[in-house]
Amino acid sequence: MKSVYYCTLFLLLFALMQWGISCTKNDDDKGKLQSIEFPKPAGWPDPVYDFASNPLTKEGVALGKKLFFDGRLSKDGNFPCVSCHQPFAAFATYEHDLSHGFNDQFTTRNAPGLFNLAWHSNFHHDGGITHLDLQPLAPITAPNEMAETIENVLNKLNADADYQKEFAKVFGSPEITTATMTKALSQYMLMLVSSNSKYDQVKRGQAQFDVNQEAGYKIFQEKKCNSCHAEPLFTNLEFMSNGLPLNPAFNDVGRMRITGSKADSLKFKVPSLRNIALTFPYMHDGRFWNLEDVYQHYNQTIPLSSVERSLLTEFLKTLTDEKMISDPFLTQ
């Protein structure tokens, strides 16, 4: 009797599962997908990205990577996302204060490294973009960057049978839309999680700082660098003015450009210090070539001796995540 009961229960469950599956949209087009659990590092805060609206899959991430590396997202084919966000520079532009865009134009700000984006609720140095999915639309349509229209990009992608097949598999419909294109890009960018630097290994008890790194970490804490560059993201994600004067070449007032509030004048989003050894030059307009310039700028508020500067630099170098920048799934 009991076994009949279990049998019935099992059948009922099975039927429910079938029903659940057949209820998903366009299940005919949607292939079998390998879902990925977001690799949230232990002890980190919860990410803010709504993964329920865009569940990560291996195929979705691969599709996003293909788009990220595809020049067709730009007007003349020369400026894929990766042209300014280079894997070996932690997805910033290596050794460039400003990046290059369409028709030999410069960008007006320093390209930030792309990692740990799932914890950000706004993007750009001024936070003007309110969602990761919306972010790619800005460089795609900026006349000095990729210089293309969203409509043209969608037309180019939809003309490619391979893309249509891949979008059908990941999103259930072969037609590539603004929403599915940007969701695929987000899936890829979300997977750029930087949490395997030496600093992280030390925190997990898998490695030890050498004496200089240890002394540098102490300076980092004692001088309260972490009041803005808060661990573990090494940014508090807020908008701050660090005393940089207005750069007359751009008249970039930062956050005030978005809020219109004078109180936000010259405030920019606090950048993460992760991968800082790879992301020079520094500041929103790349005006400081190296860390020495940065220490000099902070000399008024946080004076450091030359020994302290060297030790702090030794610590900051432990924030480089070699694993992320060389992961073949993400970078090739």
Next chain:
Amino acid sequence: MEEELPDQASLELRFHPLMQGSPLEFGTTYTLPNGETFEPRVFKFYCGQLSGQNARQLKQSTGDAYFLADAATPATMNIKTRIAAGTYQSFQFLLGVDSARNVSGVQSGALDPYKGMFWTWNSGYIFAKLEGRSPDATTPNNLVEYHIGGFRVPFNAAQTIRLQVADGAPLQLKAGQTIILDIDVELEKWFTGNYPLSIAANGVCMTPGELAWNISRNFSGLFTVTQSRVEE
């Protein structure tokens, strides 16, 4: 497809853009109430969250949440949606896009960012666009460009537009019937009302903020219901 509910009726808004009392013609130069001249070329706006006042209740429409009305494509100036049957004395719509939809990722349908009514560098919808030329404009090529939007407080430029049925007498709408409102959109009133707007002084508004919000305060004056009727 949504199921047709038994008590469902239809609501149709027919917008008729006018300049100086005549149907709007792009490429024609008009004289505005303040004496400035203006040759319009683009006029678009978002019409969303339609609802009707039924006795003391506000009944939300059940069709698409947002429509993009574009004067260059007359079919888009007729907006049709579904609403519960009942007796209505007024309707309303949001000229703009609610703030939640400005911040929750990429929308589709009428709100798809590829439609060009979206600021990519400062996430948010352009609620209404009016573009053209004027010899009074101090801009290159005498361009006049008003892109009005912005969802951030205190300069949220989304405006609720109330549409009183013509003659003020409530109309009874039975299931399966359609209520049709003919609405004049007097475009010169973009420049008059709560915020007198001069092309010479402010011929361009391309960002959210105080100016956009001020211009949006004129929007309620643009719309007048001239006729309302119920059809089978």
